Amino acid sequence: MDFSLTDEQRMLQDTVERLVQDQYGFEQRRGYMQAEGGFTREMWNQFAELGLLGVPFAEELGGFGGGPVETMLVMEAFGKGLVLEPYVASVVTTGQLIADAGSDAQKSAVLEPLVSGELILAFAHGEPDNRYSNTQVATRAERSGSGYTLHGHKTVVLHGDSADRLVVSARTSGDTGDASGVSLFLVDAGAPGVSVQGYATIDGLHAAEVRLDGVQVGEDALVGAEGGAVPLIELTQDRGAFAVCAEAVGAMSVACDLTLDYLKQRKQFGVPIGSFQSVQHRMVEMRMELEQSRSATYKAAAKLDSDDPAARRRAVSIAKYQVGKGGRFVSEQSIQLHGGIGMTEEYNLSHFAKRIAMIDNQFGDADAHMDRFSEQMEVPAAG
CATH class of the missing domain: 1.20.140.10 (Butyryl-CoA Dehydrogenase, subunit A, domain 3)
Incomplete structure (x- = not known):
């Protein structure tokens, strides 16, 4: 197997490593941690200017057109500086989920502002009793008129206290633990019925407890096929x-x-x-x-x-x-x-x-x- 990098990949690697070396020293990082949400929007915007927020997205979606190798290069450099920004939560997980399964309207509404640094996303899947399970979902989404009503509790949502939009897993049918019947919904973090309690974790990052109490979303909030999200x-x-x-x-x-x-x-x-x-x-x-x-x-x-x-x-x-x-x-x-x-x-x-x-x-x-x-x-x- 050929492990050599292309010229573009080496340029990306050099860019991120220089950024971390120049602007993520130990004392600088301690200062960033004091900002709201545990990171600075100025650094997040700099990531956007350098094109880092678009690394895994296709060019037609405004991205870099990179793949897992490019993501690996960015994340390894981030690890050397203990970068605090919500890159994994917004870009690697939630952003790519929308790119894969979102409707054209969802992609347009989410990915462009994400790549430009105007939007932060979080993936709300973990629950108090599911311990790494992909199917143990107790949060419910019930049909309500032309949309759904969400009830549930999501725990340790990475950077959930800074997110503008959440992708929430909820059960539309079946019993807790069933492999079918789980759906995904794009929810505004400021919507009525959504409460977010943020906190710092021991490594300096942030997470949140997210509670959904009768949150109303439309049919257009459904990400992918109903019941087939696992x-x-x-x-x-x-x-x-x-x-x-x-x-x-x-x-x-x-x-x-x-x-x-x-x-x-x-x-x-x-x-x-x-x-x-x-x-x-x-x-x-x-x-x-x-x-x-x-x-x-x-x-x-x-x-x-x-x-x-x-x-x-x-x-x-x-x-x-x-x-x-x-x-x-x-x-x-x-x-x-x-x-x-x-x-x-x-x-x-x-x-x-x-x-x-x-x-x-x-x-x-x-x-x-x-x-x-x-x-x-x-x-x-x-x-």
């Missing part, structure tokens, strides 16, 4: 999982670099501690976990747009499992090799460790993806 939800979740895997690779690479620099400077018994063989072995193991995570993410990029959903699921689960396992190892070893300073708020390593830990719990943790992969293994027939 495959779309699964694809959207896989895109999000893939994106945060790429982000984790960037964060892990910085954690490794910070640790190596520290080992070269910190002295014990008159020599750098990096000269001790046992410490060198740990550093090598950290790099091995990083490279395995990078390779698994590359494979997921190759399979993300596959016509075979099972192949996509397997590749994404492998990457998410490896990133969860490898990221934890890199974080723990980095902190242990640093000693007490690695745990302090004033040192940037602790912030990378927190983000890596949160990534493991987004879009399914390592154990959940190990279970999903196991379920997809073919069992040979007896005899």
